[in-house]
Amino acid sequence: MTALRFPCRIFETQKRMDDYSAKDMRYGDLTESQLKNDFHLHDVSTRIDPYTLTEITPLRQPHSRFYGSRGAGAKHSVAECAAILFDEMRHLSQAFAIYGPYKYLIEEMITHMQQGEGAPFSSLSLDSALKLQIINDFSEENSTRMLLQNILNRNIDWDKGFFPTSNREKLKEAILSGKLPKFDRIQDTINGLGITVHDTWATYITIKSLYIHSNHYRAQVNYKVQDHFGLDANDILNDKFNLFRFFRIWFVLQRYNRFGFRPFITEMDATININGIRNESVR
Incomplete structure (x- = not known):
């Protein structure tokens, strides 16, 4: 019987890290016709028409009978139009980030999309949020922390003072039986975490x-957790997403071939301590 050596990665999701080939990482690949016909994105902004680059005035609201009339609204460049759309997107994001220490993150990430040219994004606040989510999860069925604690308690060779290599697979099985940390709780819909991360793409767990x-x-x-700050076709065709102007603007800024702002990978990292006592039962 041999001892497991550390650091040891005990879990990897099937989805890989740094996956720039994912569908939600595409950008600048759709035409005006595709956006309108395939995704029904006619009413995008209340401030500017992204297709004509013309400001929307009261007479040019998409549902007005005067919509499309000549002589209305100032014309803008593509860059100016994008800036107006990003400002509107930041304003609309406030509905998803009402309170708490993370409410400013969504505006910061929108600006990163506008200026970052696809570079990865990381934040000490997101790292902290991930750590708190892990250590404050006390559900016996879902908490990966508690499940790992149980496996360690039961499988350490106490007489020899090590964790046997033969029991390594049990660590992975424990993770698979639980729920990986993500921000899909009720409070995350209004505290800024649900709109910035919500679900996650890839997770690696390592006993250091x-x-x-x-x-x-x-x-x-x-x-180590990664998410994608980007939208794919299924996202915008989902009624839950398409209902909100915020996501319609986001999709157009990302996927319209006149804009093509690059989505990016959000990186999160948290290290926790798990302590235990021989024959201790974790509840």
């Missing part, structure tokens, strides 16, 4: 170290 002494142990576990 395992210290065993007498009848106690301490494990240091790292969670």
Whole structure:
């Protein structure tokens, strides 16, 4: 029987890290005709028409019988139009980020999309939110932290003072039986986390170290998580997304071939400690 050596990656999602080939990472690939006919994106902005680059005035609201009349609204360049759309997107994002320490993140990420040219995004606030989500999850069926704690308690070879390599697969099975950390709780719909991350794309979990002494142990576990700040066709065709002007503007800014603003990968990283005692039952 041999000891498992650390650091040891115990879990990887099937979806890979740094996946720029994913459908929600596409940009600048759709024409005006496709956006209107395939995705029904006629009414995009209340401020400017992204197809004609013309400001929308009271007489040029999409549902007005005067819509399309000549002589209305100022004409803008593509860059000016995009800037107006991004400003409107930032304003609309406030409905998804009403309170709390993370409410400013969505505006920061929108600006990153506008200026970052597809570079990855990271934030100490997101790292902190991920860590708090993991350590505050006390559901026995879903918490990966508690499930790992149970497996460590039951499978450490206490007499020899190590975790056997033969039990490594049990660590992965524990993760698979739970729920990976994500921001899909009720409070996340208004605290800024649901709109910035919500679900996640890829997760790696690594036990960085395992210290065993007498009848106690301490494990240091790292969670590396990535999400995509981008929309695919299924997103915008979903009634839940298409209902909100925020997402319609986002999709046009990302996918319209006159704009083509690049989506990006959001990176999150959190390390937690798991402590246990021999024969301890975790509840």
